[in-house]
Amino acid sequence: MGCSPLQIHTFWVDAKNYVEHTRKWYAETIPFPLNFFLPNCMHKQHLERLQLLWGDGYMEDEEKLEKELYRDARECLTLLSQRLGSQKFFFGDS
Known part of the structure; x- marks a missing residue:
């Protein structure tokens, strides 16, 4: 399983974290x-992956990109939480 765009940004694009x-x-x-x-080869691969996902201008406004990535991740987690509801597992309690 690959990294999500948010994980790629957090670990590989955010200069301080990287x-x-x-x-x-x-x-x-x-x-x-x-x-x-x-590590530099991996860094380049992850940047290329984000470029494929978000287009050539994805790094023009890094703050906007980061906000969009967090928004998408939050939306995904919200949908998963709603699907789970009060069950222990997604497809029932057993």
Whole structure:
């Protein structure tokens, strides 16, 4: 299962998160010498994926993009919550 657009934005596009957490974690986890170039390759792939999903101008207004991503995620979670209702599971309690 792939990452959602919000996860991609949070981990790979948000500059502070990417530099301070995502790239650092991958660089420490991936074995040498892959740790020097693989995180940047992954970063590029995720940016390309967002570009495919949101179009060429997706980064023109990063604040607007982030708001839309959070709105979509919130809408999705609301729909799932409504579907679940008071049941333990989506397709019944057993």
